[in-house]
Amino acid sequence: MASEFTSTTFYTKLKEEKKLIGVKCQDCGHLSPEPRPMCPECHRFNMEWHQFSGKAKLSTFTCISIVPVAMSAKGYGRNKPYCTGIVTLEEGPRISAMINGVDGTNPQGIETGMALVLDSDNLDEEAPSLAFKPA
Amino acid sequence: MATNFKKRKLGRPVSVVGAGLSQFGAFPGKDSRDLFVEAFQDMVESIDRGFDIHDIECAYVGNYSSDLFEHQGHTAPIVADWLGITPIPITRIENACASSGSALREGVMAIASGMYDVVLVGGMEKMTNLPTDGVTDVLASAADGLYEVPAGLTFPGIFGAIAKAHMDRYETNLDHLLKVAIKNHANGALNPKAQFQQTMTTMMERRITRAQERGQEVPDYKTEIDFLNDERANPWIAWPLRLYDCAPITDGASCVLLVSDEIAHNFTDTPISIAGIGQATGKPLHDSEELTSLSAAKAASQQAYDMAGITIADVDLAEVHDCFTIAEIVATEDLGFFGPGEGPRAVDEGRTALDGDHPINTSGGLKAKGHPVGASGVGQVIEIYHQLRGEAGERQVKKDNPTVGITHNVGGTGGTCVVNVLRRES
Numbered sequence: 001m002a003s004e005f006t007s008t009t010f011y012t013k014l015k016e017e018k019k020l021i022g023v024k025c026q027d028c029g030h031l032s033p034e035p036r037p038m039c040p041e042c043h044r045f046n047m048e049w050h051q052f053s054g055k056a057k058l059s060t061f062t063c064i065s066i067v068p069v070a071m072s073a074k075g076y077g078r079n080k081p082y083c084t085g086i087v088t089l090e091e092g093p094r095i096s097a098m099i100n101g102v103d104g105t106n107p108q109g110i111e112t113g114m115a116l117v118l119d120s121d122n123l124d125e126e127a128p129s130l131a132f133k134p135a
Numbered sequence: 136m137a138t139n140f141k142k143r144k145l146g147r148p149v150s151v152v153g154a155g156l157s158q159f160g161a162f163p164g165k166d167s168r169d170l171f172v173e174a175f176q177d178m179v180e181s182i183d184r185g186f187d188i189h190d191i192e193c194a195y196v197g198n199y200s201s202d203l204f205e206h207q208g209h210t211a212p213i214v215a216d217w218l219g220i221t222p223i224p225i226t227r228i229e230n231a232c233a234s235s236g237s238a239l240r241e242g243v244m245a246i247a248s249g250m251y252d253v254v255l256v257g258g259m260e261k262m263t264n265l266p267t268d269g270v271t272d273v274l275a276s277a278a279d280g281l282y283e284v285p286a287g288l289t290f291p292g293i294f295g296a297i298a299k300a301h302m303d304r305y306e307t308n309l310d311h312l313l314k315v316a317i318k319n320h321a322n323g324a325l326n327p328k329a330q331f332q333q334t335m336t337t338m339m340e341r342r343i344t345r346a347q348e349r350g351q352e353v354p355d356y357k358t359e360i361d362f363l364n365d366e367r368a369n370p371w372i373a374w375p376l377r378l379y380d381c382a383p384i385t386d387g388a389s390c391v392l393l394v395s396d397e398i399a400h401n402f403t404d405t406p407i408s409i410a411g412i413g414q415a416t417g418k419p420l421h422d423s424e425e426l427t428s429l430s431a432a433k434a435a436s437q438q439a440y441d442m443a444g445i446t447i448a449d450v451d452l453a454e455v456h457d458c459f460t461i462a463e464i465v466a467t468e469d470l471g472f473f474g475p476g477e478g479p480r481a482v483d484e485g486r487t488a489l490d491g492d493h494p495i496n497t498s499g500g501l502k503a504k505g506h507p508v509g510a511s512g513v514g515q516v517i518e519i520y521h522q523l524r525g526e527a528g529e530r531q532v533k534k535d536n537p538t539v540g541i542t543h544n545v546g547g548t549g550g551t552c553v554v555n556v557l558r559r560e561s
Contacts, residue, residue, distance in 0.1 A: 007281040034282050062296045063374040064291070066289070096279075098286050098287050129286055129287065
């Protein structure tokens, strides 16, 4: 039985609906921002789509100067590091995300705990990234 | 979950009787198979009473990604061919940077099952064919390609995020990280197989000399920390991690000969027993219980200690997975040498140095010895093997008569962790 709860759908919904839409287990209530066909907590198969508010706090981060090929193509590198990290969603789960709207050259000026919101502007058509920005 | 903590035992005891390492470094023109043969030759020469290659009944080889590094899949049979040991079964194990840690575990279980008496296990990686951004991409493919990599996370990036979380939660600072690098370079300087056989002082002096020779402004470094705080000498990779916080890109191979205890004395008077093995699995960092600890390392070490019947107080030394300086600090906490958040102070106090009460990474670690990812897990076992036999030369630990050593080998950012307890029984 094919499942609709795939990463492809996650990124399509992010792009088209501009929302962070993950899944919720209809049996135990477990929330997962990453769509998955099976609940990792109660191990049943009754997931449903769940829209997250898009509000989050910055849990930890890094500013990357030695960048992968794909980020280099977007102009990032030694002279233009980007910020990425882990955010804790308002609903509880954490997820990895790009952190836009902060200065990657000045990590001391970026504060963990800061309030963030989903940034669905300027999503890459080919390879969209989950991103947040300061609220 | 509870089944993870069931105390397990091997069907019969297994020992290491030989250990070989290739030179670690960048070797244009050498393929991974060539490196493996070099390690094998070193192993053959290490076996006190010698052995007949036809005694090998089965082999496991750890390799992360010859597919992407060398465009060569299915590497295990090639190794068997190069050693001339076909048609014995050989299997490649891939668990990212824990590939050969897992290969060793398979070899141990193959003997413990009673099926084989003599098993070759090792690992290899040829990384330097690709430019740095290519290597960054290949290593990042060991992270979650759907939810970590698209967020721009790289390997140094994920460990940078762990370092930032550690700094937020405890009194950890950037100098603590640099002191791990200084210590491991000091050990690497005593290891003739290491990629970096220079102390940080030597690296610093070299930079000063070069500036003088070129008529450039001569840096005014008073200490190694001054040198490491110079952004031109030690540029950012993934803040708060800099170049010297990261293990290098390395070509290399490692192998050991495992035998059932019953026949170990046919090979040597000083076999080293695999007293405990543990392996556990973790989730991506964002889904981990803690951002300052690898849960798989805690679980794997508990399994290994339980099987060996030891506590951390019995352990004389450890080789831990310092792919980044912060990873060594976290490892020493996860393994139980120090409490959560106490790792940095232990580094400050020199407790993890060669002459400290808990010597860590006497080989130089992945940081200075080098990190050919698929070879690193067995490489760690080789260092403990030599230390417990008292044959580590200038870098022999200062404590008398070390009898128990552990290895801690991490795949990815804690997706896999393998911990082994090695013990000299006599």
